[in-house]
Amino acid sequence: MCLAVPGRIVTWLDRDPTFARAEVEFDGVRRVCSMACVADAAEGDYVLVHAGLAISRIDADEANRLLDDLSRLNDRDGEFSYESSRQEPEP
Amino acid sequence: MKYVDEFRDPKLAQRLVREIRRTGTRRWVLMEVCGGQTHSLLRYDIEAELADCVELIHGPGCPVCVTPAEAIDFARELSLRPGTIVTSFGDMLRVPGSLGSLVDARSQGAAVRPVYSSLDAVDLARKNPGTQVVFFAVGFETTAPATALAVLQAASLGLDNFSLVVAHVRVQPAMEALLEAPHNRIQAFLAAGHVCAVMGYESYSELVSRYRVPVVVTGFEPVDLLQGILECVRQLEQGQASVSNCYGRSVHRGGNRAAQECVARVYEIADRPWRGLGLIPAGGLALRSEFARFDAVHRFGGALTLPVVEDSGCRSGDVLSGRIRPTECPSFGRDCRPESPLGAPMVSSEGACAAYYRYRREGMAAAALNCELTRYPT
Numbered sequence: 403m404c405l406a407v408p409g410r411i412v413t414w415l416d417r418d419p420t421f422a423r424a425e426v427e428f429d430g431v432r433r434v435c436s437m438a439c440v441a442d443a444a445e446g447d448y449v450l451v452h453a454g455l456a457i458s459r460i461d462a463d464e465a466n467r468l469l470d471d472l473s474r475l476n477d478r479d480g481e482f483s484y485e486s487s488r489q490e491p492e493p
Numbered sequence: 494m495k496y497v498d499e500f501r502d503p504k505l506a507q508r509l510v511r512e513i514r515r516t517g518t519r520r521w522v523l524m525e526v527c528g529g530q531t532h533s534l535l536r537y538d539i540e541a542e543l544a545d546c547v548e549l550i551h552g553p554g555c556p557v558c559v560t561p562a563e564a565i566d567f568a569r570e571l572s573l574r575p576g577t578i579v580t581s582f583g584d585m586l587r588v589p590g591s592l593g594s595l596v597d598a599r600s601q602g603a604a605v606r607p608v609y610s611s612l613d614a615v616d617l618a619r620k621n622p623g624t625q626v627v628f629f630a631v632g633f634e635t636t637a638p639a640t641a642l643a644v645l646q647a648a649s650l651g652l653d654n655f656s657l658v659v660a661h662v663r664v665q666p667a668m669e670a671l672l673e674a675p676h677n678r679i680q681a682f683l684a685a686g687h688v689c690a691v692m693g694y695e696s697y698s699e700l701v702s703r704y705r706v707p708v709v710v711t712g713f714e715p716v717d718l719l720q721g722i723l724e725c726v727r728q729l730e731q732g733q734a735s736v737s738n739c740y741g742r743s744v745h746r747g748g749n750r751a752a753q754e755c756v757a758r759v760y761e762i763a764d765r766p767w768r769g770l771g772l773i774p775a776g777g778l779a780l781r782s783e784f785a786r787f788d789a790v791h792r793f794g795g796a797l798t799l800p801v802v803e804d805s806g807c808r809s810g811d812v813l814s815g816r817i818r819p820t821e822c823p824s825f826g827r828d829c830r831p832e833s834p835l836g837a838p839m840v841s842s843e844g845a846c847a848a849y850y851r852y853r854r855e856g857m858a859a860a861a862l863n864c865e866l867t868r869y870p871t
Contacts, residue, residue, distance in 0.1 A: 468741065475508045
């Protein structure tokens with residue numbers, strides 16, 4: 403039920419706040435999704451789509467940072483200090 | 494698929510498994526809240542691989558499973574009315590109420606249609622002005638924005654033939670109810686990543702300080718899950734309890750404000766019965782009075798029936814609260830199978846019983862047959 407799939411915004415179709423829509427590509431398959439909750443997402447951005455609605459814009463830097471951190475894990479046979487979860491600063 | 498394949502990388506998964514083994518000095522008890530995570534843990538054999546390091550208790554995060562039978566009975570009754578179509582997600586239509594499922598009702602002439610999105614149901618109503626289109630709105634905070642948006646769209650279009658049977662549930666009150674239960678053994682939570690994508694994770698701070706359990710926001714791919722498990726183990730070993738975000742690419746501290754505003758405009762927090770768990774205070778959502786015309790109970794003048802007494806051979810309540818594993822239920826795999834389920838967790842693609850039936854049946858070599866990641870060499 404809570405599954406959500408990452409897709410790339412191809413074309414914005416409608417900017418109306420309630421009916422905002424864009425064409426989103428998922429692994430080669432395109433589908434029109436509601437963008438009402440990610441109004442600031444741009445074409446080329448990746449969004450997480452759940453039940454036809456984009457619920458989050460995927461943070462590419464954060465994804466790369468994590469993969470980078472993980473690729474260094476165990477590099478020095480346990481000496482690497484694992485800092486997986488970076489807390490966002492308090493607002 | 495980008496942002497999926499990288500997080501299924503077996504090498505990264507192996508590193509994380511090694512790190513979890515290195516970090517843990519005892520067997521900690523963690524609960525993954527979300528049913529989608531339960532399926533991933535079984536599909537990728539993570540649960541079995543880490544069985545000596547962590548015990549994973551499967552949580553109630555399968556909205557279809559906790560939807561009360563009386564709500565299903567009400568939707569079923571609507572589907573049998575002439576000129577009415579009941580729509581919902583495919584899983585929901587297959588869960589039995591006390592009189593059978595919505596799909597079963599088709600043989601009696603019911604109009605029932607699976608849809609991918611609540612917004613598709615609005616479209617259906619717009620294109621069929623002479624037909625009452627009812628959407629059976631189930632799901633956690635992840636799904637509520639889409640159904641709230643459906644109501645806002647229907648209101649904007651002036652549709653008088655669209656309504657909802659609202660059975661939305663809220664995950665945090667259920668987590669608190671589990672921690673309050675006398676049999677509770679949970680030492681840390683893997684919080685449901687997509688609920689947090691909408692809601693953020695600030696609200697968990699109070700729960701963490703009150704119960705001293707780590708809450709780690711976790712995604713759904715193997716690397717995400719292992720990272721969440723490692724963070725739980727690390728905190729527990731150091732005697733810490735804090736809220737941590739291990740799903741930073743999709744979840745921000747404050748969540749998605751636009752989605753939260755959409756939900757708050759349409760819904761208010763309400764007490765709600767959870768199938769198998771009983772009434773959970775503030776455990777669900779109800780339409781605000783200004784949107785009452787979109788409430789199927791209001792529109793059709795019906796009423797939900799009294800709570801239904803469940804089949805005694807089904808121990809789904811114990812499964813949903815993590816008291817037993819699906820395989821400990823005497824009906825599992827015998828009287829209760831996906832094709833003839835006694836309870837919802839065997840029906841839903843997120844139900845814990847369905848996950849065990851698919852990936853871990855007695856005598857069957859676990860998930861090894863159909864998953865990309867099997868055993869992680871240590």
